[in-house]
Amino acid sequence: MVLVCFLLDLCSLSSPLLRDLKQSLLQLANLYTVSWNWRNKSDSLGDRIGLCYVIKNRISSSDELKVAYSPRVDFSLRDFHHAVNSLPTDSFFPEINDSGSLSCHAMKLASVLSDQVLYSWGGKDIVRKVIVLSSFLPENIDSALKETLMDAADKCVSVEFVLLEQRSNHLSDIRDNINSFARCISDLDNCSFQSYLPEVKVFHGLVKQWLQDLRDDTEEPLQARFIFNSNLAGSLKQISCNLSASVNHIIDGFNPCKTCRCHGVPLCNAEKSRIEGPSCAVTFHDLGAIDVIDNSVKVGENTILFMPSFQSSMKLQQVSSPVDFNIIERTNLGSLSEGVIFGNPYFVTPSASPEIEAASDEMDQLELNFQLFKGLCSALQSLDQGLVCSSNCNIESMREATFHCYYILQPSDNGPMLLRRLAGSEEVLPFSDVNQFIDHSVPKEIEISIQSSLFKLDSRDYNPVLYERGFHQKLNLLVKESLQFG
Template identity: 60%
Template structure:
């Protein structure tokens, strides 16, 4: 678990930059509100989301002209999306000091690191939980001066308390001071290089950079452990090495399609739904279990994800997602080069796309023209090695209309059919971790040639799914065969029938013999006897032997 504390130096952040930064913080809170606390490691049964985001800022006091640090949002147990939005939206917008625009550094005391890294602020967050890691993110457009001994001691003490400090410099300088800031950046980086819990990054504050920072902060909040894997080869891939260790990093993070209305208890604000999301017959508090009356309920609430609730004045605007009515509209946005398309961004169920056999205009000539245009489109895209990016209000995974845009890629082929796959949108993409190169180009070339020689020894074929069985049928057949040893069991609606009499056995073996002995046909049997005949089943031993003989035979035997 990692708690994030943002420290914004509002004196150095210009109004446009502060506006973009505020939107980034709101996006981070929105992502966290719909996230699963345990990620890949576990599924949390908690009814609320842990409060793991704090927000502080530095401004200049108009009276004393000295810098001050203030808390905008302090973690208090359960995360409140509404309160965090309120805190971010109410950050002072008049704290920017233009005279600091061309300044490269500010003093360490002005940054108030000592105030934030104290028992009154960051160290008091998380209670007595020693497993809680904390991270301070200092965002400014000015560097700190060379760290003095006091500031270094504060940072060393923070490391002992499992607190890391990330200095983020959003460059806002004129072209005339590029050389000066470069020297200052190098000096600051060297100054903190011996502090293991400190890191420094300088970024240009454009939209892509801020989006990447948001996703990195989200990964800290979610605290997901990377899956570890190994690539094992039948032969050594290099010298005595026959396996390569790697980490599995997800590239896709799905978002929800709607915000569902719900009732919550007024005492704790928890949804009054069972674990399957169904409204409970009796309204009881999920925490205390006490039955709630009408006045104890808040009816107008919306669920954002599974553990975040917004109290609303009303949700009359809410409309439940509708099932898709065909035909589904896919609006073509642009062409894209398939060579530049990352496979990690293609998600969801694929759909084979062929020309329609029944055109909207019931005309043979129109249908033929539709087919020819489709084939021409597929051939043209294939020759260009390009696909079409489309948008739609239909989510093909749920087959429901969604208020959010869904994006798709139409992939051509050389045989006249195309493939439709869903593409991840900006909210659903997680940045790929940076991979540092520990060897130069010459070493990389030598390694490539050595590994290539080993790869050529591995059989190369076109992939044919028919020749790659997963073993499903073999496993299920074996389970059924083992189950047959228990014989045939009656269903819940059936009763165990009594032992059949000799007359019933004779009836099933030959109905004509029964007619001759009784002088009646089957429809003239007494009602109770007919019910016994209809309900009778062969003994379990006979049925088991018959089925076992069937399943043990080889279905592929010539």
């Protein structure tokens, strides 16, 4: 398990930069809350996020470390939001030294890597990581800090320095400073350094990286082998691979629920509660009306928010036909990654609306609808493009979604079109291992050997009728065995 502690150098973070960083931390907490549960069957959401910051005392001019949020047993989305939103916004305090360059404040890293803070969080077997976020970095690391970092390595603690470079006319060139700092930590195996320009895409990518850090213990890729009938190279007939998910399903909305006042957990057995009365899901004791909190909202499986009495949420409603899809834009199918397409595909064919079917004199409208469909399909096919659509309906569940659902409408050659679900920004997972195989060159003899092996395989258009899975054979055997018992 990995516990991640964020250390923010507020002295170096301007107001716009801090605002974007706070939004990123809130997004991380939101995704952690809803995306953990379907992969981990635990009854609770473990708390593995810490938040600290450094500010300058205006009176003593000394740097001070503050702990905004320390991990508990269960993660509290509400308390973490409160901690992030309460970060001081007036602590930006850059200093110019005699050479005209910006001097960096001590990041109080030694105070974080201590028994009073980081080492007191989590159990003995947990792996800890500190992410330092700053706009300025020191040119050198003194011997005391280096010793602290080496001691952290002995305790399986990694430290990642993230520099958010600022573009401003009054700032001097910090490239030499960056290179000097990178050399200082190059011999420390537990330390890493990354520099970014603070842009929207950068913050979006950082959130996904941090989410992966929190979920490393559940995100081990599935090992797979692709086995061929003939040798690919030498005596090898197989290629070993990792299978990793490309998208992470998020929920379509938040449902209201009733919770017990004693433990704050949803009432068990809703049907029993309706007939016999509510009971506590922990003690199973019967509850009176005063013992029940009516205004609670369930976020994911394990997180409950208690709401004011005047605020409520609507349950997701079943969608009635027809379902509306709003066309947003065209997209080149050749550039569309199959990794962002998920869910069940739906064939799309032209049909008559109820209004057209009810009016016998509207047959020309019916014919026009068919012509428009065929014309659209033909035009998209010639452009090799599809249409990106949005809807307030999740066609997997046929329920209204609180958030937008995106779809791709793909053409075919003289046939029906295909509607498939597209992942949104919150659902896409990072894929960081792509450079591991892109940088490898393939010798000519291996290319020839692989082509020779491929040419030994039959080549034909896929027809599912030709590929039986054995369902009928297996079920027939089960029924036959069952009949033996009379």
